[in-house]
Amino acid sequence: MSELLQFLLSGIAAGGIYALVAVGFVTVYNVLGIINFAQGEFAMLGALVAASLVAHGVPLVAAAPLAILVAAAVGALVERGVLGPAQASSEVVRIIITIGVSISLRGVALTIWSSQSYGLPQFSEGAPLTILGAALALQNFWVLGTAAVIMAALFLLFDRTYFGSALRASVMNRDASRLMGISPARMSLYAYSLSAALGATAGVVIAPISLATYDMGIMLGLKGFVAAVMGGLVSAPGAVAGALLLGVLESFAAGLVSSGYKDAIAFALLLGVLVVRPTGLFSGVAASRQV
Amino acid sequence: MRIATRLVTLLALGALALAQAGTAGAQAKEYRVGVIMELSGPFSAWGTPMRDAIQLAADNINAAGGIKGVPVKLVIYDGRSKGTEALLLAKRLIEQDKVVAIIGPGTSPTTMPVVPYITEQKVAALSMGSSDRIIEPAAERRWMFRPPYGSRQNVERLITHFKAKGIKKIGFMSVNNAYGDTGREEFARAAGPAGIEVVAWEKFGGTDTDMKPQLTKIRGLGPQAIVVWAIPPAASIVQKNRAELGIDAIPLFHDNGASLTHQFIELAGGAAEGAQGVVIKLDVVDELPAGDPQRPLLLKFREQFEARFKTKVGGLYGEAYDCMLLVARGLEAGGDDREKVRNAIENIKGLVGIAGIYTLSPTDHNGLAAGHLVIGRVKNGKWSIAK
Numbered sequence: 001m002s003e004l005l006q007f008l009l010s011g012i013a014a015g016g017i018y019a020l021v022a023v024g025f026v027t028v029y030n031v032l033g034i035i036n037f038a039q040g041e042f043a044m045l046g047a048l049v050a051a052s053l054v055a056h057g058v059p060l061v062a063a064a065p066l067a068i069l070v071a072a073a074v075g076a077l078v079e080r081g082v083l084g085p086a087q088a089s090s091e092v093v094r095i096i097i098t099i100g101v102s103i104s105l106r107g108v109a110l111t112i113w114s115s116q117s118y119g120l121p122q123f124s125e126g127a128p129l130t131i132l133g134a135a136l137a138l139q140n141f142w143v144l145g146t147a148a149v150i151m152a153a154l155f156l157l158f159d160r161t162y163f164g165s166a167l168r169a170s171v172m173n174r175d176a177s178r179l180m181g182i183s184p185a186r187m188s189l190y191a192y193s194l195s196a197a198l199g200a201t202a203g204v205v206i207a208p209i210s211l212a213t214y215d216m217g218i219m220l221g222l223k224g225f226v227a228a229v230m231g232g233l234v235s236a237p238g239a240v241a242g243a244l245l246l247g248v249l250e251s252f253a254a255g256l257v258s259s260g261y262k263d264a265i266a267f268a269l270l271l272g273v274l275v276v277r278p279t280g281l282f283s284g285v286a287a288s289r290q291v
Numbered sequence: 292m293r294i295a296t297r298l299v300t301l302l303a304l305g306a307l308a309l310a311q312a313g314t315a316g317a318q319a320k321e322y323r324v325g326v327i328m329e330l331s332g333p334f335s336a337w338g339t340p341m342r343d344a345i346q347l348a349a350d351n352i353n354a355a356g357g358i359k360g361v362p363v364k365l366v367i368y369d370g371r372s373k374g375t376e377a378l379l380l381a382k383r384l385i386e387q388d389k390v391v392a393i394i395g396p397g398t399s400p401t402t403m404p405v406v407p408y409i410t411e412q413k414v415a416a417l418s419m420g421s422s423d424r425i426i427e428p429a430a431e432r433r434w435m436f437r438p439p440y441g442s443r444q445n446v447e448r449l450i451t452h453f454k455a456k457g458i459k460k461i462g463f464m465s466v467n468n469a470y471g472d473t474g475r476e477e478f479a480r481a482a483g484p485a486g487i488e489v490v491a492w493e494k495f496g497g498t499d500t501d502m503k504p505q506l507t508k509i510r511g512l513g514p515q516a517i518v519v520w521a522i523p524p525a526a527s528i529v530q531k532n533r534a535e536l537g538i539d540a541i542p543l544f545h546d547n548g549a550s551l552t553h554q555f556i557e558l559a560g561g562a563a564e565g566a567q568g569v570v571i572k573l574d575v576v577d578e579l580p581a582g583d584p585q586r587p588l589l590l591k592f593r594e595q596f597e598a599r600f601k602t603k604v605g606g607l608y609g610e611a612y613d614c615m616l617l618v619a620r621g622l623e624a625g626g627d628d629r630e631k632v633r634n635a636i637e638n639i640k641g642l643v644g645i646a647g648i649y650t651l652s653p654t655d656h657n658g659l660a661a662g663h664l665v666i667g668r669v670k671n672g673k674w675s676i677a678k
Contacts, residue, residue: 013501
């Protein structure tokens with residue numbers, strides 16, 4: 001019994017990590033209309049910058065926001081430098097650009113930080129919480145809490161604010177939004193920086209658990225992407241639900257079947273969802289994005 | 292007119308011959324040893340300090356008067372963590388730089404592509420990889436040496452310890468790649484004959500962030516000890532997860548891969564306390580008896596390395612240092628004759644190194660015995676000899 005509970009808790013913990021990355025995918029997709037394959041790299045950037053700052057004596061409360069700002073700035077640079085100028089190109093071209101961006105960011109990180117791993121202290125000191133014999137580290141609560149806060153904030157931003165409506169409008173109809181006084185170019189810049197910041201937040205929060213390495217973004221990005229697709233790519237709550245489901249399935253697979261198949265589960269799920277329900281597991285009738 | 296041209300030609304040829312004699316003379320005044328290490332790319336975190344250790348060894352040899360008065364000159368190239376690059380560099384070292392022997396490449400995946408070429412060119416190469424395939428089958432690996440410990444000695448040392456402690460039931464966890472698989476195969480082969488039952492064979496990814504499901508499963512099966520076959524960061528994460536789950540009753544043992552650099556303890560933090568594992572004597576040098584034959588060398592290496600490179604020393608760097616010691620022995624007997632150097636390295640008996648005492652033979656191009664390994668336990672943030 002406590003074993004099953006441990007698998008569930010570990011799965012939820014892993015799912016929280018995927019969720020943080022997945023919401024970044026959703027944000028970019030909602031505004032730029034593309035999949036941002038550099039999402040995992042922004043998590044890596046946030047984690048490594050924060051780890052370096054802490055190692056140089058900067059307190060965590062300052063290091064975390066600074067790292068997120070750095071990543072947002074890099075995101076803005078990327079948008080202005082390569083994605084913005086390619087605005088007129090097809091979606092495929094722009095998606096390939098994000099792959100290029102991810103490889104470049106990884107390369108830059110490798111030259112700055114080499115291939116070493118870096119740790120980050122837990123946000124709150126203390127022993128892990130034990131529930132009926134199953135354990136969950138305190139940092140995992142930070143991960144889950146952050147995911148919940150971000151999910152709620154994104155929901156409010158997109159559905160309840162003028163700015164959010166403007167963001168969504170700019171991808172639904174560029175010309176009409178321009179007529180309404182919304183600059184699609186600026187919206188794209190904001191959205192990309194925002195998603196970079198979201199990625200970095202994920203990186204900073206998970207670094208105490210996963211450690212920070214230059215290539216941590218690859219697997220994070222892939223798992224986050226699978227989660228976002230499961231959620232239908234357009235909704236943050238959907239992505240979070242997809243992420244939790246993915247984490248729990250993986251954990252049960254590792255615990256009950258064989259741990260060798262853990263990663264295969266994620267990709268089998270991705271294929272299954274794309275074939276059977278391409279609009280996402282949780283999509284209602286009208287949930288698909290109108291483009 | 293014709294005579295003039297002929298004279299000029301003759302003069303030119305003469306000058307050329309002189310120049311060649313000059314370089315030949317210069318070459319005889321130093322022994323050129325090639326080094327291929329991963330100074331950039333994914334393996335650079337290990338390659339760079341290994342290069343430093345080799346340089347330190349060469350400098351020590353030269354400071355002591357070289358090899359019979361002839362200094363060692365290292366020709367160091369960056370293997371860029373790629374097998375193809377390592378092969379190109381091996382060609383350059385052998386054909387252009389005319390090195391007598393090669394130290395490197397630094398990992399198994401970058402070594403394997405170089406093996407056929409090294410064998411064909413008949414130049415001794417000392418790889419820093421961990422795979423047994425680098426030196427086996429012995430008949431096909433005449434020119435390859437691998438000074439670091441392999442999985443076999445690690446397994447042997449662990450099993451000796453388990454027998455002494457009466458541990459008969461093991462849960463085994465390994466990283467899901469060639470490194471973990473080799474350890475797993477070797478442990479499976481040795482466990483049965485030693486009367487050890489393995490209740491679980493679990494795997495985890497090298498970049499996984501949570502190994503608690505595997506640990507929980509193993510805990511449920513009630514083994515007397517858990518063996519983990521991985522390197523940091525994964526090895527550190529397993530250690531952290533064990534602390535989170537509070538599995539204090541079942542001791543956890545790491546293979547030597549975990550303790551090869553200071554990263555394991557650093558990344559696992561407080562969770563590292565009580566971790567056990569196969570370590571080399573360098574890790575526990577402060578507790579060695581005064582009469583230990585390796586002790587003076589270990590102390591000197593640690594002091595020199597940490598003072599010069601401002602990095603904490605690690606067993607891996609010690610093994611790189613050993614490569615240079617082995618090559619030096621080869622040069623002493625073989626001079627700049629590649630074949631003689633190889634033969635001399637193969638015949639080394641009782642060379643005191645950092646990792647252990649090397650005794651090589653035509654069928655053993657590693658030269659280390661499991662008996663030089665120590666079972667360590669982390670106490671106050673550093674390794675100590677397990678009681």
